Amino acid sequence: MSTHFFGEGNIGSAPEYREFPNGNDEPSRLLRLNVYFDNPVxxxxxxxxxxxxxxxxxxxxxxxxxxxxxxxQKGMRVLVDGRTVRDEWEDAEENERVTFKIEARRVGVLPFRLESIRVSAKSASTEPASENE
Structure with missing residues (x-):
């Protein structure tokens, strides 16, 4: 079961990056964020x-x-677009648990509480070669 999700919140802890082997293909890469979605009134x-x-x-x-x-980074304000997914698992005492997670399509950084932004130039290997070379 999944439902479209669109929400704004703050990252609550340092991001967690993991890589999973995928045979001879490029590995699957996962970034996990713990986000607090608030409802400010x-x-x-x-x-x-x-x-x-x-x-x-x-x-x-x-x-x-x-x-x-x-x-x-922790504390950063983000806008998350994705879908909610029911996640079933067992805890250490083998009790069945159900939680919901968000599988994001996009995570946008919002400009709140940012001190600076630095954009790096594209590397030469990612730019298309010109016809005159």
Missing amino acids: PKKDGTFEDRGGFWAPVELWHRDAESWANLY
């Missing part, structure tokens, strides 16, 4: 009250996951 005094927020694990499977592990 404005109050009359101009501040906000959080009502009904929740923590959710966010999984992003992508070939660039390793480099993104250095981009995403």
